[in-house]
Amino acid sequence: MNNNRILTGIQSTGLPHLGNLLSVILPTIDLANKSLIPIFISIANLHSLTNIKNIINNKDYIYNILATWIACGLNINKAIIYKQSDIPEVTELAWYLSCFFKYKRLTLVHSFKDKINTLQDINVGLFTYPMLMAADILLYNAKIIPVGKDQLQHIEITRKVARNFNRIMGKTFVLPIALTNVKTMYVKGTDGKKMSKSKNNIINVFISNKILKKQIENIHTDNKSIQSSKDPNTNIIYSIYKLLVSEKLANEIKNKYLNGNYGYFEAKNDLYQCILNRFYNERKLFNSIINDKLYLDKILNNGAEKAREIAHLNISNIRNILRLK
Numbered sequence: 214m215n216n217n218r219i220l221t222g223i224q225s226t227g228l229p230h231l232g233n234l235l236s237v238i239l240p241t242i243d244l245a246n247k248s249l250i251p252i253f254i255s256i257a258n259l260h261s262l263t264n265i266k267n268i269i270n271n272k273d274y275i276y277n278i279l280a281t282w283i284a285c286g287l288n289i290n291k292a293i294i295y296k297q298s299d300i301p302e303v304t305e306l307a308w309y310l311s312c313f314f315k316y317k318r319l320t321l322v323h324s325f326k327d328k329i330n331t332l333q334d335i336n337v338g339l340f341t342y343p344m345l346m347a348a349d350i351l352l353y354n355a356k357i358i359p360v361g362k363d364q365l366q367h368i369e370i371t372r373k374v375a376r377n378f379n380r381i382m383g384k385t386f387v388l389p390i391a392l393t394n395v396k397t398m399y400v401k402g403t404d405g406k407k408m409s410k411s412k413n414n415i416i417n418v419f420i421s422n423k424i425l426k427k428q429i430e431n432i433h434t435d436n437k438s439i440q441s442s443k444d445p446n447t448n449i450i451y452s453i454y455k456l457l458v459s460e461k462l463a464n465e466i467k468n469k470y471l472n473g474n475y476g477y478f479e480a481k482n483d484l485y486q487c488i489l490n491r492f493y494n495e496r497k498l499f500n501s502i503i504n505d506k507l508y509l510d511k512i513l514n515n516g517a518e519k520a521r522e523i524a525h526l527n528i529s530n531i532r533n534i535l536r537l538k
């Protein structure tokens with residue numbers, strides 16, 4: 214068993230946005246390309262089912278996620294990237310884990326509590342979502358889990374359920390540790406709240422110039438005149454801009470805000486140009502592979518084959534432990 218296995222997952226809903234890229238995807242690619250052992254990336258299409266409206270686009274979503282990782286520079290020889298549903302043992306393990314976790318504790322999870330007032334027909338899948346995520350991690354004995362800050366509680370739950378299982382049945386699972394990227398962990402969306410698809414405040418990188426421009430135009434600002442000095446620290450445009458450029462360039466723009474004669478229209482255009490430049494190669498590569506389904510399927514099949522080997526071995530051991538065999 215390898216004790217330092219890195220695994221991350223990303224729910225396949227829509228296109229990954231700038232927040233996903235900066236907080237998880239880019240730092241994880243850095244880690245993956247330097248790692249001596251291949252890292253695991255689960256494209257979580259079963260998690261995506263918790264919103265059944267996603268079903269119709271499920272296939273496109275998977276290709277979007279995969280193409281994003283490749284376009285951003287993931288060396289596919291250094292990663293085992295697979296569709297979560299290709300390894301059905303994950304749902305089996307999710308069931309076992311849910312028998313080792315207290316119902317009451319699960320009702321306290323943020324991702325569930327946050328939605329309970331807004332979603333009319335909340336489903337059981339959304340409720341047990343953390344058990345499936347725990348299974349995603351524990352099935353592969355993963356130790357290091359790169360995630361955004363919003364996933365920290367899910368990792369805590371994964372540790373808790375693993376600990377319970379280990380205490381009752383004997384040491385079976387590795388306790389995973391969350392790895393977050395401090396600098397870019399929190400990316401503001403166009404309304405100033407954390408960028409998130411469900412909040413409708415996202416900026417997509419892999420989208421037409423026209424829509425990208427529109428999304429940037431949506432960034433909230435106050436109504437200060439062009440001439441007046443502006444506080445970069447409370448400015449959403451700047452908070453995104455500074456994550457994309459060197460400190461030197463960020464300081465130059467900071468001074469422009471402070472000096473005045475730098476209006477929001479110009480600032481938004483600078484951000485737009487900055488995103489086009491920063492992701493020029495990535496966008497080009499994304500567009501050149503997104504329709505090559507043969508190529509993308511081959512990568513997914515390869516990934517599934519390797520993930521399956523480990524999943525089979527581990528689930529068989531777990532079935533033994535649970536006296537199912």
Ligand code: TRP
Nearest residue numbers: 220221222223224257346349350
């Ligand atoms: N829940 C995670 C998210 O919404 C996605 C995810 C699924 C995940 N399985 C995982 C993250 C395993 C880390 C490890 O972003």
